[in-house]
Amino acid sequence: DTGVSQDPRHKITKRGQNVTFRCDPISEHNRLYWYRQTLGQGPEFLTYFQNEAQLEKSRLLSDRFSAERPKGSFSTLEIQRTEQGDSAMYLCASSSTGTGHTGELFFGEGSRLTVL
Amino acid sequence: AQSVSQHNHHVILSEAASLELGCNYSYGGTVNLFWYVQYPGQHLQLLLKYFSGDPLVKGIKGFEAEFIKSKFSFNLRKPSVQWSDTAEYFCAVFYSGTYKYIFGTGTRLKVLA
Numbered sequence: 068d069t070g071v072s073q074d075p076r077h078k079i080t081k082r083g084q085n086v087t088f089r090c091d092p093i094s095e096h097n098r099l100y101w102y103r104q105t106l107g108q109g110p111e112f113l114t115y116f117q118n119e120a121q122l123e124k125s126r127l128l129s130d131r132f133s134a135e136r137p138k139g140s141f142s143t144l145e146i147q148r149t150e151q152g153d154s155a156m157y158l159c160a161s162s163s164t165g166t167g168h169t170g171e172l173f174f175g176e177g178s179r180l181t182v183l
Numbered sequence: 184a185q186s187v188s189q190h191n192h193h194v195i196l197s198e199a200a201s202l203e204l205g206c207n208y209s210y211g212g213t214v215n216l217f218w219y220v221q222y223p224g225q226h227l228q229l230l231l232k233y234f235s236g237d238p239l240v241k242g243i244k245g246f247e248a249e250f251i252k253s254k255f256s257f258n259l260r261k262p263s264v265q266w267s268d269t270a271e272y273f274c275a276v277f278y279s280g281t282y283k284y285i286f287g288t289g290t291r292l293k294v295l296a
Contacts, residue, residue: 160284172275
């Protein structure tokens with residue numbers, strides 16, 4: 068397994084357009100997290116899944132944002148009607164709750180969104 | 184609300200200087216504590232972690248951190264930094280009651296050769 072992968076790595080879009088990011092976690096990891104990171108800030112929690120269930124959403128996640136993990140494997144994060152304030156790095160991380168796992172997060176490279 | 188604070192936003196040191204980065208977190212029951220590092224142009228990587236036992240934990244590249252429960256702190260230390268330690272360092276806390284990982288705002292370290 069090569070780790071957490073995210074696609075696309077970079078996305079430039081015009082304000083008002085919709086964008087979708089995909090995250091493929093480490094295959095045996097049952098937890099998947101989405102974070103947003105802007106310059107000079109730490110990763111801000113957006114949402115997380117345990118298997119296919121979305122267990123929590125941050126208040127940062129407005130109704131323009133939706134995330135899914137339909138089969139408990141890959142996840143998508145969609146932003147509708149993008150705004151310039153959505154410009155950020157969107158990070159995906161996965162972890163395992165299985166026996167012997169330490170619960171650390173494994174991060175992907177991130178998807179950088181620029182909204183013009 | 185659960186929160187993590189890092190006291191130093193930017194640190195500049197000369198090579199061989201000692202490093203200590205502060206991290207404090209708000210009470211929230213049982214926690215696991217982490218330090219992550221992000222080298223320029225790379226993704227976040229785990230530096231070290233604390234789950235239980237000895238409050239002084241050692242990580243990669245000579246880093247260590249001490250968990251002081253009474254102070255809700257988990258400070259990162261390195262006796263002698265190298266130019267290659269130039270990176271951004273994030274403290275993170277996993278609150279087991281809510282399954283949330285909360286990150287601090289990060290400390291940008293620059294080591295001068």
